[in-house]
Amino acid sequence: MSLTFRAAVKDRDLDVSLEVPHGRTLGLIGANGSGKSSVLAVLAGLVRADSGTAVLDGEELFSARVWVPPHRRRIGLLAQDSLLFPRMSVVDNVAFGPRSQGLSRPAARAVAQHWLIEVDAADLADRKPSELSGGQQQRVALARALATQPHLLLLDEPLSATDVGMAAMMRQTLRRVLAGRTAVIVTHHVLDAVLLCDRVAVLEAGRVVETGRTEEVFRRPRSDFAASISGLNMVRGVATGPDSLVATDGTVIHGEPDMALTPGDPALAVFRPEAVSVHRSAPGGSPRNQFLGPVTSIEPQAHLVRIQVGDLGADITADSVARLAIDVGESVVLVIKAAEVSLYHG
Amino acid sequence: MNRTPRLDVPSWIFVPAAAGSLFIVLPLLAMLTRVDWADLPALITSPGARTALLLSLKTSTIATLLCLVFGVPMAIILGRSTFRGQDVMRSVVLLPLVLPPVVAGIALLYTFGRRGLLGGSLEAFGIQIAFSTTAVIMAQTFVAMPFLVVSLEGALRSSGQRYEEVAATLGARPTTVLRRVTLPMVLPAVASGAVLSFARALGEFGATITFAGSLQGTTRTLPLEIYLQREVDPDSAIALSMVLVVVAALVISLARRTARPA
Numbered sequence: 001m002s003l004t005f006r007a008a009v010k011d012r013d014l015d016v017s018l019e020v021p022h023g024r025t026l027g028l029i030g031a032n033g034s035g036k037s038s039v040l041a042v043l044a045g046l047v048r049a050d051s052g053t054a055v056l057d058g059e060e061l062f063s064a065r066v067w068v069p070p071h072r073r074r075i076g077l078l079a080q081d082s083l084l085f086p087r088m089s090v091v092d093n094v095a096f097g098p099r100s101q102g103l104s105r106p107a108a109r110a111v112a113q114h115w116l117i118e119v120d121a122a123d124l125a126d127r128k129p130s131e132l133s134g135g136q137q138q139r140v141a142l143a144r145a146l147a148t149q150p151h152l153l154l155l156d157e158p159l160s161a162t163d164v165g166m167a168a169m170m171r172q173t174l175r176r177v178l179a180g181r182t183a184v185i186v187t188h189h190v191l192d193a194v195l196l197c198d199r200v201a202v203l204e205a206g207r208v209v210e211t212g213r214t215e216e217v218f219r220r221p222r223s224d225f226a227a228s229i230s231g232l233n234m235v236r237g238v239a240t241g242p243d244s245l246v247a248t249d250g251t252v253i254h255g256e257p258d259m260a261l262t263p264g265d266p267a268l269a270v271f272r273p274e275a276v277s278v279h280r281s282a283p284g285g286s287p288r289n290q291f292l293g294p295v296t297s298i299e300p301q302a303h304l305v306r307i308q309v310g311d312l313g314a315d316i317t318a319d320s321v322a323r324l325a326i327d328v329g330e331s332v333v334l335v336i337k338a339a340e341v342s343l344y345h346g
Numbered sequence: 347m348n349r350t351p352r353l354d355v356p357s358w359i360f361v362p363a364a365a366g367s368l369f370i371v372l373p374l375l376a377m378l379t380r381v382d383w384a385d386l387p388a389l390i391t392s393p394g395a396r397t398a399l400l401l402s403l404k405t406s407t408i409a410t411l412l413c414l415v416f417g418v419p420m421a422i423i424l425g426r427s428t429f430r431g432q433d434v435m436r437s438v439v440l441l442p443l444v445l446p447p448v449v450a451g452i453a454l455l456y457t458f459g460r461r462g463l464l465g466g467s468l469e470a471f472g473i474q475i476a477f478s479t480t481a482v483i484m485a486q487t488f489v490a491m492p493f494l495v496v497s498l499e500g501a502l503r504s505s506g507q508r509y510e511e512v513a514a515t516l517g518a519r520p521t522t523v524l525r526r527v528t529l530p531m532v533l534p535a536v537a538s539g540a541v542l543s544f545a546r547a548l549g550e551f552g553a554t555i556t557f558a559g560s561l562q563g564t565t566r567t568l569p570l571e572i573y574l575q576r577e578v579d580p581d582s583a584i585a586l587s588m589v590l591v592v593v594a595a596l597v598i599s600l601a602r603r604t605a606r607p608a
Contacts, residue, residue, distance in 0.1 A: 046511050070514035077515040097516035148517050
């Protein structure tokens with residue numbers, strides 16, 4: 001179920017080509033108005049491209065000669081607003097797709113119940129959308145989109161309506177349902193892209209300016225937009241306890257998990273370069289997180305100096321650099337307080 | 347209630363606004379002062395009045411149903427699709443709203459009357475429309491239809507298409523989208539449009555008398571009865587007018603209630 005897509009829309013100054021291999025998730029990132037949502041609209045069949053073509057599972061969705069209307073594309077769309085039908089109960093909302101595909105009422109309801117369980121919203125089945133929180137509505141909308149068994153899932157800022165406390169749970173749900181599914185996610189959160197997307201494409205003014213593996217793009221951004229939102233330190237590893245992981249090089253990192261980690265599961269540690277301090281030798285006391293390595297680059301930033309040690313960056317003041325008298329190639333110790341490290345299932 | 351603070355309007359504007367309201371209320375009050383309250387029950391239940399009222403209610407109800415059958419599709423076409431000539435169609439649909447009813451009556455007469463455009467062919471099938479109850483219903487439908495179309499098209503435009511788009515991505519065919527998403531969403535507007543159409547049909551006079559005439563029991567609706575009684579029995583005319591005022595007041599309150607979205 002792979003997707004190849006190329007489309008130009010003159011009105012929206014859009015000219016984009018993308019590819020998503022079967023079962024993979026592509027993140028679309030970019031500033032407001034860069035055309036991310038337009039790409040989704042063209043894919044879903046809500047906006048007609050002036051030229052181009054899209055092929056999903058070997059079937060043409062549109063081209064110069066072909067036009068498959070939205071209801072026959074089997075593409076699920078989860079918009080920024082949940083857009084639940086206000087007069088239907090939650091279960092009827094989710095049953096709407098299966099019903100439209102010709103299932104009987106009881107059969108469609110059974111399918112709906114299944115997907116509500118899948119997104120942890122089974123207890124909301126009989127409520128009206130107006131009685132739900134933003135996060136709950138988004139969950140139900142996700143179940144509704146999944147209930148049609150779409151061949152491609154489009155998610156537009158799926159976490160924007162979710163309050164911070166619920167975001168971790170929703171992210172977990174998304175990770176679960178996205179596994180093995182072909183999907184395109186619009187987001188402007190680095191973390192969501194890193195945790196949910198295999199690859200990202202960066203859009204600027206309706207053009208793809210950069211694509212690559214998600215972490216590559218954020219570690220070594222080539223586009224202005226990716227550079228402006230990246231710069232976070234990210235270390236992948238395996239959870240060793242509820243609040244720690246061991247990186248591939250053996251370093252153990254402690255931090256604050258958004259949800260308690262399960263030992264043995266893949267995990268991701270994220271911390272800001274400003275939270276990292278640099279030392280010539282291991283400092284006294286026993287700070288929990290230390291990385292040892294040679295300095296690979298020293299670059300002045302706006303107010304601070306970025307010390308790069310392999311994949312990790314530390315932002316420190318020019319004074320500190322002078323006091324440490326460090327140079328490229330010399331060994332340093334990077335120290336990060338556990339309270340400054342966020343841990344995620346990853 | 348929505349109590350957002352509002353900017354003050356200039357205070358002098360209340361004077362012409364009050365004068366305008368008075369202009370509407372005063373004639374109704376004047377009519378009230380002339381009502382013969384003692385004989386009112388007898389006047390509005392006289393055989394002539396009863397026949398006219400029943401005919402009015404019957405024809406207006408059927409006319410309203412016809413407005414729904416033809417007006418809802420017209421509003422959907424105007425509000426939800428784009429096609430060449432759409433602006434022309436919109437103007438044409440609105441025409442009966444601004445046309446003097448007597449002109450509408452003449453137009454109908456020269457279409458469906460004995461010597462009208464279609465009248466001859468219809469007569470060949472033994473169908474005579476002019477000066478029948480059917481003519482009353484057609485006249486009422488003609489003048490009342492725009493009320494439904496305008497109110498529904500406005501609601502369709504302001505409601506946007508996002509729910510319909512989602513429904514389509516969920517696999518719903520256009521007919522399913524219309525039945526399960528669009529119509530439920532604009533139901534309040536359909537209802538208030540129908541109520542307004544009913545009120546317009548009930549008050550229809552000019553087109554009816556021109557196209558259908560004034561035959562008691564067949565085409566003499568309440569407004570026609572009032573017009574005739576005005577000459578011979580003013581008390582009866584006033585009493586019947588009161589009936590229409592009460593019906594109008596009911597219709598307005600009903601329309602206001604249904605127009606509010608749930």
